[in-house]
Amino acid sequence: MALPAHAPDRPPAGRPTVLFVDDEERILRSLRMMFARDYKVLSTTSGHEAIDLLRGERVHALVSDQRMPIMPGVELLRQARQVSPNTMRLLLTGYSDFESVAGSINEGEIFRFVSKPWNADEFRATVAKAVDIAQQLELPEVPVARAGGASGEEGILVIDDDPGTVDLVRSVVEAHQPGRHRVDWAADVETVLRVLEEREIAVVVSEVRLGGEDITELIKSLKRHQPHIVALALTGYQDSAMLIHLINQAQIHRYMLKPVRPNTTLRAIESGLERHRALKSSPRLTSRHQVEVMPSTTAHSAVAKRILGFFRNLAPRPN
Amino acid sequence: MSELQSLLVRVPPLSPEQTINELGDLFLRQEYRRFLCLPVVDNGQARGVVSRDRMQGIYMSRYGRELLGRKPVTAVMNRQPLVVDLDSDMEEASHYITANVRLPITEDFIIARGGEYLGVGHVVDLLRVMQGRLRHRNEEVARAYSRLKSSQAQLVQSEKMASLGQMVAGVAHEINTPLGYVKNNIGLAREFFEHLRGQLSAYEGLIDALTAGSPDEADIEARLASIASLRAEEGFSPEDVAGLFEDTVYGVDQISEIVVNLRDFSRLDHAPVDSVDLNKSLDGALLIARNVLKHKAEVHKRYAEIPPVSCAPSQINQVFLNLLTNAAQAINERGHILVKTEADARYVHVTVQDTGRGIDQEQLAKIFDPFYTTKPVGQGTGLGLTIAYQIVERHGGKIRVASRVGEGSKFCVSLPHGRGLN
Structure with a gap:
């Protein structure tokens, strides 16, 4: 994601701005009172008005409800992403059907999901984090030498026990840019760890289960320890709770439900590679990919323990 | 093995030359008791059958025995007997026989293979086999029906679950929205209360200091300053908080209304x-x-x-x-x-x-x-x-x-x- 040309170069004076959108006026009133001390709070019940507000002034974080008449949350987030790409987008919702969760990832590229009713302290911390990242994005970027540029290795790792997935990825990547990307395949956790050790990986295309075992923990730790790797979920599982965890804790870039069309796969990988390049050239942007650390979920399973040990031993790669 | 094999009774046939009297004697024998008729076979080919019924007709008519007794059986035989091939299936055979048998049933049927006589089959046996099959088939139909019934019940259940899922999604959102601001408002009200409590105890301290026997000017000064700074703190106005309570009560009412309706709805x-x-x-x-x-x-x-x-x-x-x-x-x-x-x-x-x-x-x-x-x-x-x-x-x-x-x-x-x- 490139910074817009007209990025304000003045220091972030005064209080940062947060915009809340919900069709229930009482939610807005409550949120205004909650956040008014720390932020300049804007609020509206209309998605269209929200877009106008985003056009009119710098907004650091946008918090939107999903189910709203006229313009649903997903649509608002999608438009907000175009109108104001540096505004961090959050969804605050009482109930999320699977489609809207997937939509907010794929089209809205959201930062976090927050459920109604929320925990006030956690919500404050999440908004603070979002605002902090948005403010960093505002500062003039110190260009970082591109590691290798177009010639640098940008490995793709497919994690899935179905060989069909790696075949699909290889065929679309090869057809598009022959010889440009090496595609590795891991059908078990050991291979994943070995590949990560041996090669620089740009994009991971991963299933959420491997050999009957849940590997979302693996994807989450991956993102936590190597934030410039971009994770795409390509899976047969359809579960909105899992998806919400994947966005909050693994900042997955795309979610694709099997069977997936070659075109969709290619577009997602391209977009993932682009995101990876942006992350590499701007360490600041990497912070946008910060993920929640859930102490309660770490090191539960045997897989998680193995992964944790692995990442502890793995030296951070130079950027 | 052919299906009809089980019905085949290998009875020695009559030759065309045998007389009606000889046949009459055979029918009286114990071992022929079950036979309704006996076949007449020539060169391995079934030519016809003579039934017990026909024989009774001859013997009971006046001078029947005298007139016909010495004639060959071919003179009185039915030249178009029921013949089924051993290799035809039970279904086919049964269909052919029920369609062509004469009523009341007075004859058995002949079982042949490729035109060559093998023996006879009793119609009653055939019916018994068919009845067994019918019973079996009925049971199958009954089983299939009960399977259908239960899968229909499952489908009705899954439709119910689908509408329930939709309803739950809607109701969850309906309840979580007021719950969201009610919970938040309570947190905010508590914050306001903590702030008020601080102020209150500061005022109380001031009053105590003022009404003390010997007022300490420096202490009063300090208390006034701390009250001033508490008042300057950015906080909610009482009007804001009054609105907060109003919203909270409204939200709780809304939640109870949803719950009451949900209960009435399911009844x-x-x-x-x-x-x-x-x-x-x-x-x-x-x-x-x-x-x-x-x-x-x-x-x-x-x-x-x-x-x-x-x-x-x-x-x-x-x-x-x-x-x-x-x-x-x-x-x-x-x-x-x-x-x-x-x-x-x-x-x-x-x-x-x-x-x-x-x-x-x-x-x-x-x-x-x-x-x-x-x-x-x-x-x-x-x-x-x-x-x-x-x-x-x-x-x-x-x-x-x-x-x-x-x-x-x-x-x-x-x-x-x-x-x-x-």
């Missing part, structure tokens, strides 16, 4: 059949469906005074909920839904009319068919209206539909109210 604590005010049922269904409806349509209610209807309220509610959700789903962007009740001498009519896409004639003929759905995969089981139809029919009512593509659809449920009958 688990009510008798299965009740005297029900359908206007109230509709209001309940409208509230449950509110989340789906409010984003799609403006709802217009036109209720008449209607007599109570004796029905199973939870089932009728399910029908209304189904019609309302269908109406909302038929609307693309935003439209109107009219909910109307009226009564005539015998029926209460409930109409749900939408300004949605409408249904064309071809689809209209199928909408009550099981599994017919125009919704995307996973969104409809195609059983909603089928079940609605069954429920209404079970209540002695009718459900009708009129629709025009591009203009909308109108569903009318008519239930007998029984008042006209008395």
Whole structure:
């Protein structure tokens, strides 16, 4: 994601701005009172008005409800992403059907999901984090030498026990840019760890289960320890709770439900590679990919323990 | 092995030269007791049969035995006996025999192979085998029927679960929204309370210091300064907090209203059949469906005074909920839904009319068919209206539909109210 040309170069004076959108006026009133001390709070019940507000002034974080008449949350987030790409987008919702969760990832590229009713302290911390990242994005970027540029290795790792997935990825990547990307395949956790050790990986295309075992923990730790790797979920599982965890804790870039069309796969990988390049050239942007650390979920399973040990031993790669 | 093998009785046949008297003697023998007839075979070919019945006819007629006794059996035999091939299947054989046997049954049938005589079969045995098969088949049909019944029950259940899922999604959002601000407001009110408590104790300290026997000027000074800084702290105004409480009470009321309606809607604590005010049922269904409806349509209610209807309220509610959700789903962007009740001498009519896409004639003929759905995969089981139809029919009512593509659809449920009958 490139910074817009007209990025304000003045220091972030005064209080940062947060915009809340919900069709229930009482939610807005409550949120205004909650956040008014720390932020300049804007609020509206209309998605269209929200877009106008985003056009009119710098907004650091946008918090939107999903189910709203006229313009649903997903649509608002999608438009907000175009109108104001540096505004961090959050969804605050009482109930999320699977489609809207997937939509907010794929089209809205959201930062976090927050459920109604929320925990006030956690919500404050999440908004603070979002605002902090948005403010960093505002500062003039110190260009970082591109590691290798177009010639640098940008490995793709497919994690899935179905060989069909790696075949699909290889065929679309090869057809598009022959010889440009090496595609590795891991059908078990050991291979994943070995590949990560041996090669620089740009994009991971991963299933959420491997050999009957849940590997979302693996994807989450991956993102936590190597934030410039971009994770795409390509899976047969359809579960909105899992998806919400994947966005909050693994900042997955795309979610694709099997069977997936070659075109969709290619577009997602391209977009993932682009995101990876942006992350590499701007360490600041990497912070946008910060993920929640859930102490309660770490090191539960045997897989998680193995992964944790692995990442502890793995030296951070130079950027 | 051939199916007919089990029926084959290898009886030594008569030769064409044997006389009627000789045959008469055979029929009297113990070992021939079961045979209705005996075959006449020449060169391995069955020429005909002579039945016990025919023999009785000869012997009982006057001088029959004297006139015919010495004649060969060929003179009185039936030249067109029933012959089945050993290799033909039981079904075929049984079909042939039941179609051609003479009644009352006086003959057995001949079993041959490739035209060569092998023996005879008794019709009774064949019938017994066929009866066994029939019983077996009936059992199979009964099993298949019960399997069908149970899978139908499962489907009805899954349709219920699908509508339940939709309902739960809506209700969860309906409840979580007020819960969201109620919980937050309580947190904010507590913050305000902590702030007030600080101020209060500062004032109390000041009063104590002022009313003390020997006022300490420096202490009072310090207290005044701390009060001033507490007052300068950015906090909520009492008006803000009053609004907070108002919203909170409103939210709690809203949650209880949803819960009460949910309970009324399922009517688990009510008798299965009740005297029900359908206007109230509709209001309940409208509230449950509110989340789906409010984003799609403006709802217009036109209720008449209607007599109570004796029905199973939870089932009728399910029908209304189904019609309302269908109406909302038929609307693309935003439209109107009219909910109307009226009564005539015998029926209460409930109409749900939408300004949605409408249904064309071809689809209209199928909408009550099981599994017919125009919704995307996973969104409809195609059983909603089928079940609605069954429920209404079970209540002695009718459900009708009129629709025009591009203009909308109108569903009318008519239930007998029984008042006209008395």
